[in-house]
Amino acid sequence: MVAFLRALATSGKVAEAARTVGMTRHSAYRLRKRLGPQFSEVWERARKIGVVARQSDTFRGPAAAR
Numbered sequence: 001m002v003a004f005l006r007a008l009a010t011s012g013k014v015a016e017a018a019r020t021v022g023m024t025r026h027s028a029y030r031l032r033k034r035l036g037p038q039f040s041e042v043w044e045r046a047r048k049i050g051v052v053a054r055q056s057d058t059f060r061g062p063a064a065a066r
Contacts (some may be wrong), residue, residue, distance in 0.1 A: 001035075004028060005046045012050025 007017035015025040023031075032043055 001031070001039075004031075005042060008043065009046040009049040010053065012047055012052075012054045014047070017050075 003021045004017055004023065007020040008014065011017050011020070014028055018025050018028040032040055
């Protein structure tokens with residue numbers, strides 16, 4: 001669960017984060033539903049962090065990755 005949230009905070013994409021930890025996108029959403037609203041809040045925060053990180057990487061361009 002923690003590894004998934006870390007991956008989500010890195011990528012901002014549920015499917016990518018799920019693959020990183022050996023889950024399917026569908027099983028990640030089932031986990032979210034099963035764990036309830038508090039987990040959903042943490043999930044959404046992690047996803048937003050990942051989206052911002054991804055946008056920052058895009059904005060900086062390939063030269064920033066060096």
